[in-house]
Amino acid sequence: MAMLRARLLRLFLSPSNPIVKPSVLAGSSHRRSQRGFGLGEFRRGFSGTLVPELTTDDAASTAGADDEIERIQREFEEAKRNFDNIPEVLKEIPKMNPEGIYVNKNVRLDTIQVYGFDYDYTLAHYSENLKILIYDLAKKHLVNELKYPESCLQFEYDPKFPIRGLYYDKLNGCLLKLDFFGSIELDGCFFGRKKACLIADIVQHFVDAKLDFDASYVYEDVNHAIQHVHKSGLLHRTILSDPRKYLVKNSQVLQFLQKLKEKGKKLFLLTNSPFYFVDGGMRFMLEDYRDGRSWRELFDVVIAQANKPSFYTSEHPFRSYDIERDTLAFTAVSRFLPNEVYYHGCLKSFLQITKWKGPEVIYFGDHLFSDLRGPSKAGWRTAAIIHELENEIQIQNDERYRTKQAQFHIIQELLGKVHATVVSTERGQAYKKLMDDLNMHRRHCRDIMRSLFNSSFGATFLTDTGQESAFAYHIHQYADVYTSKPENFMLYTPDAWLHVPCDIKIMPHHVKVPSTLFKPH
Numbered sequence: 001m002a003m004l005r006a007r008l009l010r011l012f013l014s015p016s017n018p019i020v021k022p023s024v025l026a027g028s029s030h031r032r033s034q035r036g037f038g039l040g041e042f043r044r045g046f047s048g049t050l051v052p053e054l055t056t057d058d059a060a061s062t063a064g065a066d067d068e069i070e071r072i073q074r075e076f077e078e079a080k081r082n083f084d085n086i087p088e089v090l091k092e093i094p095k096m097n098p099e100g101i102y103v104n105k106n107v108r109l110d111t112i113q114v115y116g117f118d119y120d121y122t123l124a125h126y127s128e129n130l131k132i133l134i135y136d137l138a139k140k141h142l143v144n145e146l147k148y149p150e151s152c153l154q155f156e157y158d159p160k161f162p163i164r165g166l167y168y169d170k171l172n173g174c175l176l177k178l179d180f181f182g183s184i185e186l187d188g189c190f191f192g193r194k195k196a197c198l199i200a201d202i203v204q205h206f207v208d209a210k211l212d213f214d215a216s217y218v219y220e221d222v223n224h225a226i227q228h229v230h231k232s233g234l235l236h237r238t239i240l241s242d243p244r245k246y247l248v249k250n251s252q253v254l255q256f257l258q259k260l261k262e263k264g265k266k267l268f269l270l271t272n273s274p275f276y277f278v279d280g281g282m283r284f285m286l287e288d289y290r291d292g293r294s295w296r297e298l299f300d301v302v303i304a305q306a307n308k309p310s311f312y313t314s315e316h317p318f319r320s321y322d323i324e325r326d327t328l329a330f331t332a333v334s335r336f337l338p339n340e341v342y343y344h345g346c347l348k349s350f351l352q353i354t355k356w357k358g359p360e361v362i363y364f365g366d367h368l369f370s371d372l373r374g375p376s377k378a379g380w381r382t383a384a385i386i387h388e389l390e391n392e393i394q395i396q397n398d399e400r401y402r403t404k405q406a407q408f409h410i411i412q413e414l415l416g417k418v419h420a421t422v423v424s425t426e427r428g429q430a431y432k433k434l435m436d437d438l439n440m441h442r443r444h445c446r447d448i449m450r451s452l453f454n455s456s457f458g459a460t461f462l463t464d465t466g467q468e469s470a471f472a473y474h475i476h477q478y479a480d481v482y483t484s485k486p487e488n489f490m491l492y493t494p495d496a497w498l499h500v501p502c503d504i505k506i507m508p509h510h511v512k513v514p515s516t517l518f519k520p521h
Contacts, residue, residue: 068421069430072414076438079410086406087399095397098390099488102508103498105480107362107381110495114354114361115260116375119271119278121366122385122486124285125248130239132157133246135198137234138225145228146221148202149209155201162197163457164388165471173203173215178470179463180506198222236277243284252487254289257298263494266356268301270311270363272370275304275321275341294339301336301354305343312374318345318353347378364486372478384479385486388460393509395452395459408445408466411438461507468506476506 135157142148282295318333321341358379365371450458
């Protein structure tokens with residue numbers, strides 16, 4: 001690292017013009033969003049058109065400020081000349097593994113005796129066709145049952161618009177992307193959006209038609225439609241009618257479960273989905289690998305329609321489910337029998353029956369609130385399954401992204417030096433020109449980095465300024481570890497110790513080019 005630091009310093013800092021004053025970053029996004037600045041106002045905040053008239057007493061200090069500005073300008077020109085050399089330097093920074101396990105809290109796998117799994121998006125891998133299906137079914141429900149205009153049936157799902165972890169402002173009808181501190185990201189706010197996700201399409205329709213509407217009603221109706229699609233069984237029946245279109249077969253999931261069983265681990269399935277849907281999906285995904293044996297033999301306990309997240313706080317009793325008759329038994333459940341299926345229940349009864357202690361249990365799920373928040377509070381270890389992780393890490397490893405990220409940090413550093421050097425009374429033409437140039441290059445870097453992920457909202461885990469997003473915050477809060485799919489755990493031995501990285505970062509899968517690499521010693 002010392003050698004890398006030295007090379008970076010030689011590349012970007014002019015030895016004859018060191019700036020030794022302390023630097024501060026130019027305006028945090030947290031402060032900007034609270035004041036409601038748009039992008040245009042953001043630029044004017046650095047390069048306003050009104051320049052105070054200088055007095056004779058200010059002349060000396062202005063000359064000194066101009067000297068400092070000239071030094072920073074030369075440093076910037078030197079950095080731009082060396083931008084093409086950045087990729088060679090960054091090759092020495094290791095790339096992250098898209099299929100790795102990333103650790104927020106230390107986990108000793110040798111102490112984990114029980115592995116629990118959600119079904120949807122955890123054990124079951126779905127194709128992109130599922131999102132289109134949910135969109136179309138919910139759209140039809142809005143028109144047929146809630147009497148939305150028939151023109152809404154023309155809407156089409158656009159997979160390039162939404163990302164995971166967005167927020168909806170029910171008061172104003174805006175889709176928002178928030179940063180780690182809950183502030184709205186610049187350019188991360190959309191009021192309607194043609195060919196977008198359903199809620200944005202509906203808002204766009206009312207806007208285009210110049211109709212008055214309450215944004216909270218739109219939210220409630222769309223949410224109701226999506227809930228109906230799931231709870232009515234319409235979605236489940238459609239998936240099972242053509243499983244090859246929606247489900248992805250994956251032998252590695254089976255290998256992972258079998259490996260755990262061979263090591264003497266206990267396994268349980270805890271899902272909100274009905275048993276017939278889980279059974280149909282598991283049989284389809286594993287039928288080529290089980291030689292006719294039931295997938296239920298892999299699990300010590302199978303619980304369907306668990307009603308998470310209330311499962312973790314309620315006192316609902318377990319009911320034994322009769323697979324043949326599709327009925328629930330009336331007898332009390334005092335123990336879990338092999339090859340049986342149970343409905344409903346609660347965490348309190350689950351722990352009383354199994355005698356499994358919290359710290360020896362790890363639960364895998366994709367939904368941070370309904371799957372992982374309850375277990376984390378109950379003392380279970382938690383593993384978040386984030387399918388978007390692989391693609392985001394692959395982009396972060398890409399030379400184009402790393403190059404623009406390095407350039408972005410260099411410009412941020414120079415902006416900090418300008419603000420640490422020049423006070424408001426010393427802002428002349430040289431200052432304005434430099435600030436315009438720096439801000440232009442920073443916007444260029446930010447736009448390119450955003451476009452590599454998602455042209456509308458950028459990265460799922462990061463804001464355009466390199467801060468972690470609100471979605472990243474919730475992963476950090478509720479997931480002890482996170483990865484793209486459960487079978488990634490096969491890359492580690494069952495007795496491995498998973499440690500938080502020694503170089504402290506909020507999200508351990510991020511590799512950043514810190515501005516400190518470009519500071520003189």
